[in-house]
Amino acid sequence: MEDIQLQEAIERYLTDDMSVEERTQFEAIRKTKPGIDQMVIEHAMFLREMELYVNRTNFSALNKQVFNQLLDAGTWAPAAEQSTSFKVIQLWSKYKKVTAIAASVGGFIALFTSAMVLFFFPSINGNQILELSKAVEKIEQNQKVQGHILNEVKTKVPENSKLISGGSGFLIDTKGFVITNAHVLKGEGAIVVNSLGQEFKATIVYSNKNSDLALLKIEDEDYKQAKALPFTIRKKSSDLGEDIFTLGFPRNDNDIVYGRGYLSAQTGFNGDSNTYQIQISANPGYSGAPVFNDKNELIGIMSSRQKQAEGVAFAIKSDKLFDLVDILEANELTKDLNVKLNKQKVKGSKNRKAQINNFKNYIYSVRAFD
Amino acid sequence: MKAELNEQALLKGLAQNDSRAVEALYKSHFSMIQHFVTNNNGSFDDARDIFQEAMITLYEKVQLDNFGLTCQIKTYLFSICKNLWLKRLQQMGKYSAPLSAQEETISVEEDLDRFEKKDAAFAIMDRVLNSLGEPCKSLLEGYYLNKKGMQELASQFGYTNADNAKNQKYKCLMRLKKLFFAQYNIGE
Numbered sequence: 001m002e003d004i005q006l007q008e009a010i011e012r013y014l015t016d017d018m019s020v021e022e023r024t025q026f027e028a029i030r031k032t033k034p035g036i037d038q039m040v041i042e043h044a045m046f047l048r049e050m051e052l053y054v055n056r057t058n059f060s061a062l063n064k065q066v067f068n069q070l071l072d073a074g075t076w077a078p079a080a081e082q083s084t085s086f087k088v089i090q091l092w093s094k095y096k097k098v099t100a101i102a103a104s105v106g107g108f109i110a111l112f113t114s115a116m117v118l119f120f121f122p123s124i125n126g127n128q129i130l131e132l133s134k135a136v137e138k139i140e141q142n143q144k145v146q147g148h149i150l151n152e153v154k155t156k157v158p159e160n161s162k163l164i165s166g167g168s169g170f171l172i173d174t175k176g177f178v179i180t181n182a183h184v185l186k187g188e189g190a191i192v193v194n195s196l197g198q199e200f201k202a203t204i205v206y207s208n209k210n211s212d213l214a215l216l217k218i219e220d221e222d223y224k225q226a227k228a229l230p231f232t233i234r235k236k237s238s239d240l241g242e243d244i245f246t247l248g249f250p251r252n253d254n255d256i257v258y259g260r261g262y263l264s265a266q267t268g269f270n271g272d273s274n275t276y277q278i279q280i281s282a283n284p285g286y287s288g289a290p291v292f293n294d295k296n297e298l299i300g301i302m303s304s305r306q307k308q309a310e311g312v313a314f315a316i317k318s319d320k321l322f323d324l325v326d327i328l329e330a331n332e333l334t335k336d337l338n339v340k341l342n343k344q345k346v347k348g349s350k351n352r353k354a355q356i357n358n359f360k361n362y363i364y365s366v367r368a369f370d
Numbered sequence: 371m372k373a374e375l376n377e378q379a380l381l382k383g384l385a386q387n388d389s390r391a392v393e394a395l396y397k398s399h400f401s402m403i404q405h406f407v408t409n410n411n412g413s414f415d416d417a418r419d420i421f422q423e424a425m426i427t428l429y430e431k432v433q434l435d436n437f438g439l440t441c442q443i444k445t446y447l448f449s450i451c452k453n454l455w456l457k458r459l460q461q462m463g464k465y466s467a468p469l470s471a472q473e474e475t476i477s478v479e480e481d482l483d484r485f486e487k488k489d490a491a492f493a494i495m496d497r498v499l500n501s502l503g504e505p506c507k508s509l510l511e512g513y514y515l516n517k518k519g520m521q522e523l524a525s526q527f528g529y530t531n532a533d534n535a536k537n538q539k540y541k542c543l544m545r546l547k548k549l550f551f552a553q554y555n556i557g558e
Contacts, residue, residue: 004540046547049554052430052488053495054515059387059429063422066392067400076401155463162461 006036010043156191156199156220161369167287168248168302169216169366172233172321173339174226176218179321180288180366181303182207185214187370192218193249195256195360202366205337206328211274212303212316213324214288216366217337229342230358231290234297234318238263244278246302247356248289249365256360259286261311268314269304275314276300282313288366291315296346296355377443385432395425399444403451411459420458424450427485441476449475453482491554498549506542513539 012018013026030037070076157163167184169192171177178192185207193199200220207214245260261280268275278291282305291300300315325341328334348358383391400421407417424447431437439446452475499507505527512518512526524535 004537007540007543008536042547042551046550049491049495049550050514053492053499055433056426056430056488056492057515059426060422062387062389062392063396063425066389066396067418067422070393070396070400075397076404157463160462162463 006039007043010036010040011047013040014044014047156201157367157369158189161187161189163367163369166249166365166367167285168250168289169364170288170290170298171226171229171362171364172341174229175339176202176223176225177205177337177339178202178216178218178364178366179290179301180214180216181301182209182212182214183303184287184366185216185368187368190216190366190368192216192364192366193254194364195254197254198222200364205334206324208324211320211324213301213320215324215328215339226362229362230346230348230355231292231296231298231362232343232346233321233341234293234299235322235343237266237317237319238276238293238299240264240266242299243294244280244291244299245294245352245356246280246286246289246291247359247363248286248302249363250283250285254365256363258356261313263299264312272314274320275303275316278313278315279311280313281311286313290359290363292355292359294350294352294355296348296350377439380443381428381432381439384429392425395443395447396421399447402444402448406448406451407455410455412455416455416458420451420454421447423454423485427481430485430488431481445474445476446478449478450481453478494550494553498546498553501549502542502546505538506545509535509539510542510546 009018009026013023018026030040165184165186167180169178169180169184172179185204190202190204191199192202200218200223202216202218202220205215205217240263242263243260244263245258247256247258249255250257259280259282261278263276264279265277267273268277276291276299278300282302286302287304289302290298291302293299297318299318301318301321303314303316305313321341325339328337328339349355380391380394384395400417403421403424404414404417407420408414412420427450428443428446431439499510502510509523509527512523513520518526520532520535520539523539524530524532527535527538529535529538
């Protein structure tokens with residue numbers, strides 16, 4: 001009960017709804033109790049943003065109202081539209097097929113996602129953990145900076161689409177199957193970019209918000225099937241304290257970035273047994289990046305980090321990939337994809353630099369567009 | 371001189387959400403933006419959206435304490451629209467040659483930066499409010515957006531008295547703030 005009175009007092013204090021006497025009293029308390037002072041500052045910030053929100057919402061509504069009235073009164077004729085609508089029709093016929101495919105894939109994913117809810121229960125708490133996908137603005141910034149370069153090399157993002165989110169991903173089957181996080185794929189489609197900056201078109205084969213895993217298939221004539229995977233996908237769980245590292249594309253310049261750390265708990269956020277807690281500095285953009293141990297084994301997939309604690313991140317356990325393949329095989333529509341996970345031990349070098357060199361060609365930057 | 375006075379009055383009206391001022395600005399300047407956008411790869415609807423964003427930028431500018439407009443409203447709105455439209459074209463990967471426009475422009479980088487920053491905070495608030503669910507969303511909107519009193523909200527939402535409504539509002543507010551700050555800090 002005390003909390004609510006305090007909160008009320010803070011709000012009245014900030015909205016100038018206090019008597020002089022009460023105000024003086026409150027200010028005295030504020031001076032002696034840093035905790036309360038902090039709450040006041042935070043609430044002031046919140047109210048400021050709320051005011052901005054309220055003002056903008058009201059003003060936008062006013063604008064719409066005025067605009068529509070004037071439009072109805074015939075103040076402007078949207079007449080010069082003919083050429084534009086013609087263009088739209090042209091575009092439509094050009095992309096009709098793609099749209100149809102996108103729509104059917106979309107429908108399929110929707111059906112699938114709802115079916116899969118039964119399999120994966122824990123939901124992610126948006127409050128305290130942060131998904132690691134790159135925010136829209138960042139990518140847009142990137143587009144701005146590299147705008148002309150992208151145009152020159154002719155990006156594979158369809159015309160009329162705009163990049164809306166991004167992250168990392170990696171091959172799990174050299175036929176072109178790339179794993180990433182479901183939350184990375186905010187839009188309708190995606191392209192993947194390798195560490196050399198080459199872009200490939202990809203389709204979304206599977207996406208599940210609950211497990212936060214998604215599978216892309218590279219479908220691009222420029223894609224050359226890579227040699228066998230240089231790493232195994234670990235089915236058993238990993239040991240506490242194990243040395244781990246990750247490779248991903250957290251930056252906007254498409255340089256691959258290496259990070260190392262250790263496995264710090266067998267369960268993730270709030271005891272989630274589908275994930276590990278790892279100690280690593282994780283930046284937005286690492287979402288979907290592979291987590292390896294030093295035995296050339298993939299042990300997890302980066303997915304989120306805790307907001308308050310620097311360096312604490314969560315990785316989806318690699319055995320979830322086997323579950324994913326089981327799901328694909330059990331489904332009429334996807335069983336022909338024949339996704340195979342590498343369970344054979346890979347002897348390769350245990351030298352970190354050599355490992356990075358081997359692995360980096362199997363890791364992609366994932367960019368989703370609407 | 372008369373024109374200048376007129377502009378001052380318009381800006382004052384705008385600051386006070388006066389629909390006549392908004393209407394006057396739409397009447398005098400929208401067709402210029404319509405012309406510009408539709409001649410540069412855009413549609414009528416694009417022009418409407420861009421113009422509204424420019425209006426918001428101006429609206430938020432006139433609210434500032436040290437507000438001053440160093441040019442005509444027309445020039446200001448056009449400069450904002452041109453910049454915003456250029457950005458939009460770039461995002462769509464459509465931008466080619468410099469945009470065709472005869473109007474004079476001024477530098478509005480600072481205002482656009484401010485607009486974008488606020489836009490990010492606005493988007494977060496919008497998102498978290500909508501993710502709250504009912505009755506929290508309507509209750510908080512009723513209180514903050516529609517400035518309704520606790521008594522009124524209590525009867526609207528069927529609470530037995532204002533204290534119960536207050537209690538509920540408090541719980542909702544705490545949830546909203548938690549959600550808001552979880553995302554808000556990211557941008558810092």
